[in-house]
Amino acid sequence: MLETVLLAGKVVFLIVLYLFIYRVVRSATRELRAAAPVADKRQWSAGAEMPAAGRPVAAGTGGGRPGGVWTLVVEKSPCLPPGTAFAFPVGTSALAGRSPEADIHLDDTFVSSKHALFETTADGLRLEDLRSTNGTQVNGVDIAGAVVLQAGDQVEVGDTVFRVEVR
Amino acid sequence: MSVRNRELVFLVPALVLTTVGFALVYTQKATVLTWTSLTYGGLFIVLFLIAHAGVRVLASRADPYLLPVTALLSTLGLVVLYRLDEDLALKQAMWLVVGLAAFLLVLVLVRDLEWLSKYRYVIGGLGVLLLLLTAVFGREIYGARLWVRLGPVSFQPGEFGKILLVVFFAAYLVDMREVLTVSTRRVLGVPLPPLRYLAPLLGIWALSMALMIFMKDLGTSLLFFGALLALLYVATGRFFYVLVGLVLFIVGAVGLYFLFPHVQTRVDIWLDPWADPSGRGYQIVQSLFALAEGGLFGRGLGRGYLILPSGSTIIPNLETDFIFSAIGEELGLAGAVGIILLYLIFVYRGCRVAVRSRDDFTRLLAVGLTSIFALQAFLIMGGVIKLIPLTGITLPFVSYGGSSIVANFALLGLLLRASDKAD
Numbered sequence: 001m002l003e004t005v006l007l008a009g010k011v012v013f014l015i016v017l018y019l020f021i022y023r024v025v026r027s028a029t030r031e032l033r034a035a036a037p038v039a040d041k042r043q044w045s046a047g048a049e050m051p052a053a054g055r056p057v058a059a060g061t062g063g064g065r066p067g068g069v070w071t072l073v074v075e076k077s078p079c080l081p082p083g084t085a086f087a088f089p090v091g092t093s094a095l096a097g098r099s100p101e102a103d104i105h106l107d108d109t110f111v112s113s114k115h116a117l118f119e120t121t122a123d124g125l126r127l128e129d130l131r132s133t134n135g136t137q138v139n140g141v142d143i144a145g146a147v148v149l150q151a152g153d154q155v156e157v158g159d160t161v162f163r164v165e166v167r
Numbered sequence: 168m169s170v171r172n173r174e175l176v177f178l179v180p181a182l183v184l185t186t187v188g189f190a191l192v193y194t195q196k197a198t199v200l201t202w203t204s205l206t207y208g209g210l211f212i213v214l215f216l217i218a219h220a221g222v223r224v225l226a227s228r229a230d231p232y233l234l235p236v237t238a239l240l241s242t243l244g245l246v247v248l249y250r251l252d253e254d255l256a257l258k259q260a261m262w263l264v265v266g267l268a269a270f271l272l273v274l275v276l277v278r279d280l281e282w283l284s285k286y287r288y289v290i291g292g293l294g295v296l297l298l299l300l301t302a303v304f305g306r307e308i309y310g311a312r313l314w315v316r317l318g319p320v321s322f323q324p325g326e327f328g329k330i331l332l333v334v335f336f337a338a339y340l341v342d343m344r345e346v347l348t349v350s351t352r353r354v355l356g357v358p359l360p361p362l363r364y365l366a367p368l369l370g371i372w373a374l375s376m377a378l379m380i381f382m383k384d385l386g387t388s389l390l391f392f393g394a395l396l397a398l399l400y401v402a403t404g405r406f407f408y409v410l411v412g413l414v415l416f417i418v419g420a421v422g423l424y425f426l427f428p429h430v431q432t433r434v435d436i437w438l439d440p441w442a443d444p445s446g447r448g449y450q451i452v453q454s455l456f457a458l459a460e461g462g463l464f465g466r467g468l469g470r471g472y473l474i475l476p477s478g479s480t481i482i483p484n485l486e487t488d489f490i491f492s493a494i495g496e497e498l499g500l501a502g503a504v505g506i507i508l509l510y511l512i513f514v515y516r517g518c519r520v521a522v523r524s525r526d527d528f529t530r531l532l533a534v535g536l537t538s539i540f541a542l543q544a545f546l547i548m549g550g551v552i553k554l555i556p557l558t559g560i561t562l563p564f565v566s567y568g569g570s571s572i573v574a575n576f577a578l579l580g581l582l583l584r585a586s587d588k589a590d
Binding site: 002005006007009010012013014016017018019020021023024025027028110133144 | 177180181183184187188190191194195232235236239345464465467468470498501502505508509512515525527
């Protein structure tokens with residue numbers, strides 16, 4: 001009798017221990033799964049259905065749409081020639097980062113591999129910091145999450161400074 | 168479910184295990200145990216509920232799993248200690264009271280981590296001072312100089328020193344990371360930073376070597392070196408530092424092996440404990456016997472051959488360094504793997520705090536604290552199962568030992584503060 005009770009006690013002990021572990025691990029995997037779709041959306045691939053975006057264009061040319069096209073112009077950079085322009089026709093987005101796959105490839109140690117995402121929205125050009133190590137600054141102020149840019153804003157990603165223009 | 172309610176729910180298994188564990192040990196050994204000793208389990212449950220209430224007030228957004236995992240580890244330790252010696256369990260329960268007080272004190276005092284970063288040099292100096300204190304006033308026990316007697320209380324300053332040094336080093340690296348990341352030249356395709364920036368790495372190496380030479384404390388010296396190397400790697404993202412660190416480690420290890428008979432013995436025992444199974448290899452051999460005896464599911468709490476008729480434990484230092492073997496014998500592979508999984512969960516949550524941190528200091532602090540914790544658990548569990556040479560350190564939260572319990576609760580407090588800031 002006592003033997004059975006002790007055995008049952010041991011089994012209960014181990015089951016409770018593993019049940020705890022299982023519940024914590026399950027909530028962790030849920031958390032990771034919940035985060036995954038966001039990561040997919042952020043991951044920019046050239047084959048996506050969105051129009052090719054953020055490709056450098058000759059300064060001064062643009063979509064010619066009334067109101068103009070949102071454009072990022074390099075003011076100062078350790079890796080891109082000043083004056084390089086990235087145009088954002090409606091419905092486009094571009095990833096800025098150190099990764100060679102990034103649309104705006106910045107070969108700079110202070111830039112994270114996926115550093116920030118620029119995309120056009122109904123309100124204008126939206127900038128989102130993708131939890132980069134050194135952050136993204138707009139007019140010298142660190143942004144938390146996402147902001148909508150205004151023409152004339154200065155965006156800093158690592159040591160590169162962009163000016164926002166409507167062309 | 169809110170974060171804190173989740174914490175409360177996850178504390179329930181710890182409370183159940185305490186009850187079941189104490190009941191099992193008591194049933195098994197009713198002839199030698201007293202009724203009052205059952206109250207230690209009750210004391211334990213109340214303690215963690217108080218800690219939970221404290222976190223609700225002081226760090227309401229902190230990670231919900233760290234405290235329950237700690238409670239589970241402490242519970243396993245307490246149950247095994249209760250099984251070994253009821254007086255030891257009472258003392259451990261007292262240390263848990265002090266530890267949880269230290270935990271809440273850290274949460275009260277350190278409302279803002281910036282404050283730690285600001286006083287980095289004071290904190291670093293204090294850390295070094297604690298270690299010096301051990302080197303000068305320490306008493307040698309089991310070949311290592313770890314203990315300092317202060318009036319009636321003996322404690323291990325190294326346990327606290329290591330946390331202070333991690334805080335200091337995290338703050339220091341926040342300033343230094345930019346210069347440490349800059350490369351000026353390449354050698355064989357490896358970008359090299361200016362040599363003088365290797366100074367911090369060489370500094371830690373020198374400190375670890377000094378610890379080893381003056382205190383013969385192999386475990387703490389390995390902990391320092393490993394944790395600070397992890398910090399350096401996370402701060403700079405340069406594998407180069409890890410490489411240099413490993414080279415320095417190998418140079419140091421080989422040098423110490425030939426210089427110190429103490430280290431030589433440890434390595435020889437590790438390579439072949441069966442050469443002298445009743446002498447130098449006794450501890451490890453008995454630990455392996457205990458693990459083998461436990462099998463898959465263990466002999467059951469209170470049923471292992473842990474205590475000699477004379478009242479002393481078969482394995483010397485069973486309640487501190489070798490508590491993992493006791494768990495392996497009584498709860499089997501299932502229990503031992505459970506412990507390892509609990510440590511992994513702790514480390515995973517710690518890394519998650521680091522990833523979610525918004526500023527560099529918080530991130531590095533979380534990485535540093537998690538690394539010393541993980542390394543400590545790995546070094547001692549690896550030691551008792553003969554995976555690596557044995558270094559006499561405690562199994563965090565499980566082993567008997569005041570300094571270790573209090574220091575690890577302080578570490579938990581800092582980690583929860585960092586987590587509260589990150590989320």
